[in-house]
Amino acid sequence: MPKDIDVYQIVRTFASRNTLTEIDYRSFAQAMARQAKQGDQSNPLLRDLSINPDTILVPRLLKLAQDSRLALEMVGGDIGKIILPEHYADVFLQEYRRMDENPDVPFPDEENLKTIVPSEWIQAISLESDLAIVAELASDRPVPLYRLVLSEGLKSLVIPSAFVPVKLIEYAVLKVRQYLRRGGNKEFIYNKLLYAFASKEQTLKDAFSLVLTRPYEAIDELRKSSSDFTFSFWAYLSSHIKKDLDKKTDKSPEDLSIYQASVICESFANYYKGKAQRIIDLELAYKALTAAFRKPPLHFTLEDICQFKDSKGGLLLGRYTREELEAWLKDSTTTTNAGLLPEIFIVATANGRRYYVAKDRMLPLAMRLIGEARADLRGKILSEWKRILEDFSSAPAMEDDKAWRRELGIRVEERFPLLDALLKDRILPLVHDEMAAKGEAPAELERFFYRGDLVPIDELLDLQRKTIVADARMLLPFWYSVPILAAFARLFFRKPKQKKKAAKVVAAEKPEGTADRGAAPRDRKKEFAAAAAKLERSLVPSGMSLDEYLRELEGRWNTMLNKEAKANLSEDVNSLVRDYLRSILRSMKAESLTLDRVKGLASTLASTPSLQRIKQHSALVLYIQLYMLRVLQR
Secondary structure: OOOOOHHHHHHHHHHHOOOOOOOEHHHHHHHHHHHHOOOOOOOOHHHHHHHHHHHHHHHHHHHHHHHHHHOEEEEOOOEEEEOOHHHHHHHHHHHHHHHHHHHOOOOOOOHOOOOOOOOOHHHEOOOOOHHHHHHHOOOOOOOOOEEEEEEOOOOOOOEEEHHOOOHHHHHHHHHHHHHHHHOOOOHHHHHHHHHHHOHHHHHHHHHHHHHHHOOOHHHHHHHHOOOOHHHHHHHHHHHHHHHHHHHOOOHHHHHHHHHHHHHHHHHHHHHHHHHHHHHHHHHHHHHHHHHOOOOOOOOHHHHHHOEOOOOOOOOOHHOOOOOHHHHHHHHHOOOOOOOOOOOOEEEEOOOOOOOEEEOOOOOOOOHHHHHHHHHHHHHHHHHHHHHHHOOOOOHHHHHHHHHHHHHHHHHHHOOOOOHHHHOOHHHHHHHHHHHHHOOOOOOOHHHEEEEEEEEEEHHEEEEOOHHHHHHHHHHOOHHHOOOOHHHHHHHOOOOOHOOOOOOHHHHHHHOOOOOOOOOOHHHHHHHHHHHHHHHHHHHHOOOOOOOHHHHHHHHHHOOOOHHHHHHHHHHHHHHHHHHHHHHOOOOOOOOOHHHHHHHHHHHHHHHOOHHHHHOOOOHHHHHHHHHHHHHHOO
């Protein structure tokens, strides 16, 4: 049951059915009353419409008139007629249909047709200042009619808004052709133009022939050309026609119409010339933009790209808009040709930054980052391992290749997020394969790839575990390499674990303000424990404790029947988690322990070949996340 009726749509339907643009209100109201009587009379709206249609229609029509969607012709305070915008547009459309049959028909205006168009349905536009804006509008125009204001004091003309720009330039060119066909006008204007195009006589003849014999091709040439001759030809042609007509003291309506057409052609020549120049400038700006992508540092954020400059030091962003830049980037990062990769890649790092990298600079960028990472990590790891050896200790990464590669992966993620993203996204093998197929892959890069994939990270960074251990040993005093002396040193210089624990207790018992360097690890543990307790609430279901949920998850992924084997498997996984977590905590801050970080660490650890064999993998990943939190809290 409708609560209201769409009177505007009803009016449009009534007008279309009866082929009307001007509707007698009384006839319309009676028709609506008859139709309402056939409806459900239990509906108050239909009942009122059938008994007294004015109470329903009048207020709604007045509102539509107020919104300029239709016009009302009042007779003594009552509505006499309903007038649609098409009523006025059709008057001018009729004149342009006459012009299609006879180009000598003058451009129409309100005075000649004795028609006053309501201001809400006609918009005045200047041919000089508004043409560029109006010509770019979509088909949905704000008004049905334009009042085209011409320069040089010429009379304005009225044209359907949908006719701008295509039909308007067609009518103007056809009128110019009519002028050239009269008497000796063609030879007169041609001889005038020969002075301007003395060295292009054949080109001038061809242009004249095109206007006279194939005017629509001449229009298409004007709209799509990038040749300076085309724009100059129309500018000179229009200028000389106007000069010839200026000699006449008593101009006929046809002469004035040709003068208007010449002004229109001249304006369109300037408009399309500016548009062609804009396209050329834009292409040059995009070439400069493409070149800037191939300059150091080879990776750029969107903010960096907005600051790109041309060869003269001017910002490129001024030569294209922000929207055009983003559209160009979208096209460059998604469009491919013949199965090739996009010309630009978006590389997203773990910390949320997005970088744009040109495809042909991807491998040089990776080589540079690998060199920087190797130089940075080797020195730090060498120093750390030297201190461990000095204390006669060891670390999992010093003894096992898998642990060593995990250690390198974590350090690269922490210190070189862009390189980490390139390695994890598997972009480099794809780019290398494409370049190799075209014979453009540098030979020095071959060592980084094996069977279509990257080599392990320790080979990629050229950081061999055994080599670094050996180098770290070489930095120790000579007596570390003498077994007897090393044994005595271990007895006298290595601190027993019990002493270390006692030192921590003493440090903890010191009053506030007297804490020494030994208090820092205790504070750090408290911070990690607090962060882990906070994250626990996000992962453990309500009503369960952390240990209860861990036992439930362990039962899901550890399905071995033998009790001893089952316990050994659980302990192996727990030990692996503890070792992995211990290596990460050396360089990690408590505030960086977020839920996403814990999930990422668990996913990385669970993806190792030894754990991939466990079938209930999702339960294992969640178990690792929770076990990490348990270790941190205890």
